[in-house]
Amino acid sequence: MKDVLDQEPGEPDEKPVALLQRYLARQGLKSTRQRALIVETFLAAPGHLDVDDLLARVRARSPRVSAATVYRTMKLLTACGLAHAQNFGDGHTRYESAFRREHHDHLVCTVCGTIVEFENDRIESLQDQVARRHGFLVRDHRLELYGLCADCQVRAPAERQ
Ligand SMILES: [Zn+2]
Ligand SMILES: [Zn+2]
Numbered sequence: 001m002k003d004v005l006d007q008e009p010g011e012p013d014e015k016p017v018a019l020l021q022r023y024l025a026r027q028g029l030k031s032t033r034q035r036a037l038i039v040e041t042f043l044a045a046p047g048h049l050d051v052d053d054l055l056a057r058v059r060a061r062s063p064r065v066s067a068a069t070v071y072r073t074m075k076l077l078t079a080c081g082l083a084h085a086q087n088f089g090d091g092h093t094r095y096e097s098a099f100r101r102e103h104h105d106h107l108v109c110t111v112c113g114t115i116v117e118f119e120n121d122r123i124e125s126l127q128d129q130v131a132r133r134h135g136f137l138v139r140d141h142r143l144e145l146y147g148l149c150a151d152c153q154v155r156a157p158a159e160r161q
């Protein structure tokens with residue numbers, strides 16, 4: 001298999017990678033081509049990935065990348081604000097890009113694992129109201145609704161109560 005890391009590096013116009021590089025430099029950490037590849041792969045992937053999903057995608061491009069490197073890189077990406085780490089109740093940490101993404105919340109199917117994103121202005125402003133009433137300054141929030149997606153309700157009507 002052709003390894004992308006054996007090729008010349010691409011044009012340095014990937015902003016998120018540059019952002020990570022600045023962060024790494026501040027932390028006294030090296031910016032490696034493996035890390036850059038992981039970041040590019042992650043940002044190009046859809047939705048909410050766990051480390052195994054991401055590792056498979058990265059290895060399709062460069063088979064020698066280890067799970068530990070992917071894991072550490074995702075921790076760094078989360079720390080520098082390019083990724084959100086989220087646990088949707090199944091014990092797996094999933095990551096999604098926080099780069100140029102608007103805020104959104106999630107519906108999580110506990111049977112098939114489907115994750116649906118939604119935004120609702122009324123819910124958002126109600127949350128602000130609640131916070132104000134309690135004199136609370138909100139910096140971030142996550143709203144996750146757990147249950148059965150439409151497909152799983154058809155497949156498993158007994159679970160529907
Ligand atoms: Zn929200
Ligand atoms: Zn489902």
Ligand SMILES: [Zn+2]
Nearest residue numbers: 096104106117
């Ligand atoms: Zn999402």
